[in-house]
Every structure is written in structure tokens, then in C-alpha cells.
Amino acid sequence: MNKYQVDDNGYYGKFGGAYIPEMLYPNVEELRTNYLQIINSENFQIEFAHLLKTYVGRPTPLYYATRISEKYKTKVYLKREDLCHTGAHKVNNTIGQILLAKRLGKSKVIAETGAGQHGVATATVCALMGIECIVYMGEIDMARQKPNVERMKILGAQVVPATSGSQTLKDATNEAMRHWINNPSDTHYIIGSVVGPHPYPDMVARFQSVISDEMQKQLQEVEGRNTPDHVIACVGGGSNAAGAFYHFLENQSVNLIAAEAAGAGLASGKSAATTILGNPGVLHGSKTILMQTDDGQVIEPYSISAGLDYPGIGPIHAHLFDAGRAEFYAITDEEAMIAGVELSKLEGIIPAIESAHALAVFNNRRFNEEEVVVVNLSGRGDKDLETYIKWGKY
Known part of the structure; x- marks a missing residue:
């Protein structure tokens, strides 16, 4: 029996489900009843694999980080999702x-x-x-990620600012869901993380599971075994982590480590460390762990990294936390920035600030010399150069 995969009702343990307004029911039900049959079909799998290889550039390398390994006295491999077309793991799911x-x-x-x-x-x-x-993109995020806004426009997309609330990811998600309710028949909503009503968390995790699938084959080549001792990934909503963990979920010999954004500090009121600061509730269509007030109002998250400032986590990660299957670390802005610059100087790879949170785990936890530690390097740092420059300590 799979303890950590989704069950027939769309739950991971006590988290998940589909808490949706009646008007969204037809959209979500259409997906739920069709997604497995479609994505498991031979013609889908052939087209998906072909595009991942010829368009996305998979398999992405598993790189042995010699100088990082020397510094932290363990065997560190980087799964190079930053080398995907578009610069991050996200394209696995959108394809x-x-x-x-x-x-x-x-x-x-x-x-x-x-x-x-x-x-x-x-x-x-x-x-x-x-x-x-x-x-849909929060107005604040549009300002701090301007190059990506221009990329979307060049690619032909219409970018609509979300101007309510904190004007970040939560509010962009709200706006997208409103749009979907009003345009149910001709529109598909591509959710970008393992959040939202079932079947989205499971569907996105399946598309991202190519990461850990490749990891197994690549580790077999370089280490003579197909499992690492530890897999580290950053978690906002958590799609890159879900993909990196996927094929190891039921294997207790593989330790799973998630890095959340502590922002300016856990007690600062400016954080996104959901598992430490949150408790169970419903957000964007699923039961999960989220940061909320005593009367259930969502607390605005904060992180220097625009991809981690989400007030909840995907239900799969809520379950991994609740069941004690994964270790969770809260990484501050400062710790992440230091780790990002360190990778740049030691390995010649400038990581996305999201991924830098995962790298910062090495300063929070010791590993043994013979252990194999794979860090999912989920994105490249091009989009974050402005933030690195403003921080300036390099």
C-alpha cells in the first residue's frame, strides 16, 4: 500500500480533496474523470517524452559539485533543472x-x-x-520580476495584474480561479504547483516525477545504486520538490528534506515558513497547512524569493510533514542569498533564489562523508539578478 501517494478520493492522509464552489465543479470533474486515462495513453506518453527530449532538453544532467562537496564533506550532486528550456523545472508540467x-x-x-x-x-x-x-500575476511580483513579464508578452501571452490583497501569488491564483469560473467550457487552467483541488496536486506531481525518474537512472551510472541518501528541494507550493521526491516517497531509506522560506525570520511577521507557522485549513481548493489568523483569514506571506511567498504548501507536502516522512527547514532570506552566492563562486552556477534555499540546508544540517545528497537545482538565477544586485553582499 502506498502511504504517501494520493488516494482514490484525492487525499494525501488527511490533506487534499476538492473544496470548490459549485460553479467550478464541472471543470474539475471533467479533469478528474479524464486525466489518468489521457496521460497514461500510449500516444500521450510518446508525444510527452518526445517534447521533453527535443524541446525541453531532457534528461537534465546530474552534476557532481566537487567544491561544494569538499566544503561540506559529503557527496553533493545537483539535479540541473536550471538547464531546462525556460530556465526552470516548470516547463515539465506545462508541456x-x-x-x-x-x-x-x-x-x-x-x-x-x-x-x-x-x-x-x-x-x-x-x-x-x-x-x-x-x-495572472500579482502587481508586486510583476515589478520585481519584470524580465519574466516581458518574456511572457514576447511569447504572445496577455499578462493581467492582480491588484488585490498582497498583490502576489495568492492573489494571482484567486484571479485565475475567478476567470475559470466564468469561462468553464473553452478554458483550461494550468496550475503551476502541487496545489489546488484534486486532481491538480497529483497531476502536477506526475508530470514533475520525470525529475526523480532520471535521478534514479543517473545515480545508477555514477554511484552504482539508484537511490540517494538524501534529496533536498525548496518548497513553496512544492512542485519541484514533489518531482524530486516522487519515486522515493515509499522508500524509507531515502531521506526527504524540504527547505521553506523563513523570510526575515520566524518571529518577524515577514515569513512563508508554512509548516512552522501554519495549521490545517482550506486554501485554493484543497485542505492543507497554511498560515492563517485565529479566525481563519490567510496571513500574507513574505520571502525575498517571489516563487516561495505562498501562504500554504501542497497537500502532498502537508502530509509528508504531518507523517514525519520529510524534514523541513526554515531558511531566511539572508541564508538563502549567502548560499546562492556561494554556489556561484564555488561551482560557477548562479541559482534561482528559490533553489538557493535548498542549498542553505548545508549550513543547517550535517551529512556524513559517504552519503549521497542530491539537491534539486530547480531554476537558474537570471530572473533574480536584480535581487542579487540589491542585496549586494558578494
Whole structure:
């Protein structure tokens, strides 16, 4: 029995489900009843694998980070998702979902984005398939991720600012869901993370599971075994972590480590460390752990990284936390920035600030010399250069 995969009712343990308004029920039910049959079909799998290879550039390398390994006295491998087309893991999922949308006969696609990487990945695949694309993005995120906004526009997408609330990812998601309610028949909503009502968390995790699938084969080549001792990934909503953990979930010999954004500090009121600061509730269509007030109002999250400032986590990660299957670390802005610059100087790889949170785990936890530690390097740092420059300590 799988303890950590989704069950037939769309739950991971006590988390998940589909808590949706009645008007969204037909959309979500159409997906739920069709997604497995479609994505498991031979013609889907052939087209998906072909595009991942020839368009996305998979398999991505598993790189032995010699100087980082020397510094932390353990064997550190980087799974190079930063080398995917568009610069992050997000495109694995958008390729899968655009192929699904086509088979469902949808003519329009909407998406939400925080750091802009999912928005770019969605705009990219819509351009590839000739499908109309609207991306909702918080106004604050649009300002701090301007290059990605311009990329989306060049790719032909319409970028719509979310001006309510904190004007970040949560609000962009709200706007996208409103749009979907009003345009149910011709529109597919490409959710970018393992959040939202079932079947989204499971569907996105399946598309991202290519990461851990490749990891197994690559470790077999370089280490003579197909499992690491530890896998580290950053978690906002958590799609890159879900993909990196996927094939190891039921294997207790593989330790799973998630890095959340502590922002300015756990007690600062400016944080996104959901598992430490949150408790169970419903957010964007699923039961999960989220930061909320005593009367259930969502607390605005904060992180220097636009991709991690989400007030909840995907239900799969809520379950991993609740069941004690994964270790969770809260990484501050400062710790993440230091780790990002360190990787740049030691290995010649400038990581996305999201991924830098995962790298900062090495300063919070010791590993043994013979252990194999794989860090999912989920994105490259191009989009974050402005933030690195403002921080300035390099």
C-alpha cells in the first residue's frame, strides 16, 4: 500500500480533496474523470517524452559539485533543472498540461505565476501549440520580476495584474480561479504547483516525477545504486520538490528534506515558513497547512524569493510533514542569498533564489562523508539578478 501517494478520493492522509464552489465543479470533474486515462495513453506518453527530449532538453544532467562537496564533506550532486528550456523545472508540467488541454478540446489557457517562471513556461507551450494564453500575476511580483513579464508578452501571452490583497501569488491564483469560473467550457487552467483541488496536486506531481525518474537512472551510472541518501528541494507550493521526491516517497531509506522560506525570520511577521507557522485549513481548493489568523483569514506571506511567498504548501507536502516522512527547514532570506552566492563562486552556477534555499540546508544540517545528497537545482538565477544586485553582499 502506498502511504504517501494520493488516494482514490484525492487525499494525501488527511490533506487534499476538492473544496470548490459549485460553479467550478464541472471543470474539475471533467479533469478528474479524464486525466489518468489521457496521460497514461500510449500516444500521450510518446508525444510527452518526445517534447521533453527535443524541446525541453531532457534528461537534465546530474552534476557532481566537487567544491561544494569538499566544503561540506559529503557527496553533493545537483539535479540541473536550471538547464531546462525556460530556465526552470516548470516547463515539465506545462508541456504535460498543454497536451492534456488539447485532448480535452480546450482553445484557451489561463495560469497564475509568482516568480514568473511558471508564467513563462505556460506562455512558451501556448506559443508552441498556438493556443491563446492569459497569465495572472500579482502587481508586486510583476515589478520585481519584470524580465519574466516581458518574456511572457514576447511569447504572445496577455499578462493581467492582480491588484488585490498582497498583490502576489495568492492573489494571482484567486484571479485565475475567478476567470475559470466564468469561462468553464473553452478554458483550461494550468496550475503551476502541487496545489489546488484534486486532481491538480497529483497531476502536477506526475508530470514533475520525470525529475526523480532520471535521478534514479543517473545515480545508477555514477554511484552504482539508484537511490540517494538524501534529496533536498525548496518548497513553496512544492512542485519541484514533489518531482524530486516522487519515486522515493515509499522508500524509507531515502531521506526527504524540504527547505521553506523563513523570510526575515520566524518571529518577524515577514515569513512563508508554512509548516512552522501554519495549521490545517482550506486554501485554493484543497485542505492543507497554511498560515492563517485565529479566525481563519490567510496571513500574507513574505520571502525575498517571489516563487516561495505562498501562504500554504501542497497537500502532498502537508502530509509528508504531518507523517514525519520529510524534514523541513526554515531558511531566511539572508541564508538563502549567502548560499546562492556561494554556489556561484564555488561551482560557477548562479541559482534561482528559490533553489538557493535548498542549498542553505548545508549550513543547517550535517551529512556524513559517504552519503549521497542530491539537491534539486530547480531554476537558474537570471530572473533574480536584480535581487542579487540589491542585496549586494558578494
